[in-house]
Amino acid sequence: MLPLNNVDLSNKTILEIGTGNGGTTRDILKYIKDFPTSRLITTDIVNRDLSAIVTQSVEFVKQEWKVSFIQTDACELKSILANSVDIIVVDYTICAINTITGKIPLCFSRWIEVMKPGGLLFIEEEFPITSQSDLKYIHWRRYWRLVKSLVITAGGSPYHEIDPKVLSMLLENYGFKVQQFEEGDTILEYQEIKQALQNHYSDWLPFIHNRWLRFTFRILKRQFLRQLKKNGGDGSLIIPYYSLSACLKE
Numbered sequence: 001m002l003p004l005n006n007v008d009l010s011n012k013t014i015l016e017i018g019t020g021n022g023g024t025t026r027d028i029l030k031y032i033k034d035f036p037t038s039r040l041i042t043t044d045i046v047n048r049d050l051s052a053i054v055t056q057s058v059e060f061v062k063q064e065w066k067v068s069f070i071q072t073d074a075c076e077l078k079s080i081l082a083n084s085v086d087i088i089v090v091d092y093t094i095c096a097i098n099t100i101t102g103k104i105p106l107c108f109s110r111w112i113e114v115m116k117p118g119g120l121l122f123i124e125e126e127f128p129i130t131s132q133s134d135l136k137y138i139h140w141r142r143y144w145r146l147v148k149s150l151v152i153t154a155g156g157s158p159y160h161e162i163d164p165k166v167l168s169m170l171l172e173n174y175g176f177k178v179q180q181f182e183e184g185d186t187i188l189e190y191q192e193i194k195q196a197l198q199n200h201y202s203d204w205l206p207f208i209h210n211r212w213l214r215f216t217f218r219i220l221k222r223q224f225l226r227q228l229k230k231n232g233g234d235g236s237l238i239i240p241y242y243s244l245s246a247c248l249k250e
């Protein structure tokens with residue numbers, strides 16, 4: 001996520017959308033630990049065990065009172081009052097919300113309702129695979145082609161990453177001014193990729209009823225993992241991402 005260290009967090013209410021496994025939640029807690037009057041509300045459509053996410057953090061005992069979890073859809077944000085949030089953080093979740101066409105504009109309408117004028121929005125996402133043709137991302141593109149094909153074949157709707165230019169234009173339409181934009185690469189280690197693939201396969205393979213298709217997807221997974229280590233590679237994956245911050249006009 002873009003650093004919050006240039007932002008005065010005193011008396012600020014931060015709303016995280018898409019808790020997931022808590023990677024960003026832990027980062028936010030590190031930023032707010034020096035601001036006793038700030039608080040974090042983290043939300044996800046799926047129930048998440050907050051204690052499991054942050055108990056490893058040494059500061060958690062001190063911070064427990066100022067972090068809470070609400071299970072809610074990002075376009076609903078139930079129990080969040082209008083005009084009550086100073087900062088919204090949404091990392092790697094726009095693509096997940098976007099599995100259902102039309103939900104993103106619904107979210108933006110709700111987010112501007114709960115935000116205070118002048119509030120800040122921080123977003124981080126992977127690029128759409130069609131937008132990055134550099135050879136160094138070849139395995140990342142193959143990874144997502146495999147996972148998306150698996151999900152579609154199983155009858156699901158895969159993640160839809162949004163192009164940052166389109167996202168910025170949409171945000172402007174909803175009254176935000178994009179202030180900062182950064183892009184970069186992040187590395188996923190071999191064991192993490194293997195685990196992530198395994199999770200997708202356990203979630204979706206049971207819904208593919210044709211055994212030849214199941215067999216083919218297993219072969220494709222094996223081939224993909226073998227390719228990652230080909231030519232002496234260490235099996236890691238280079239992932240292109242972008243982050244932006246935007247301010248809600250007063």
Ligand SMILES: C[S@@+](CC[C@H](N)C(=O)[O-])C[C@H]1O[C@@H](n2cnc3c(N)ncnc32)[C@H](O)[C@@H]1O
Pocket residue numbers: 017018019020021022023024025043044045046072073074075090091092093096097103
């Ligand atoms: C990739 S994870 C988030 C990762 C996390 N933000 C981080 O930085 O570690 C995406 C999350 O979005 C959640 N999600 C999907 N659709 C959602 C929706 N409509 N509203 C809220 N959360 C949603 C999923 O349950 C999942 O936990």
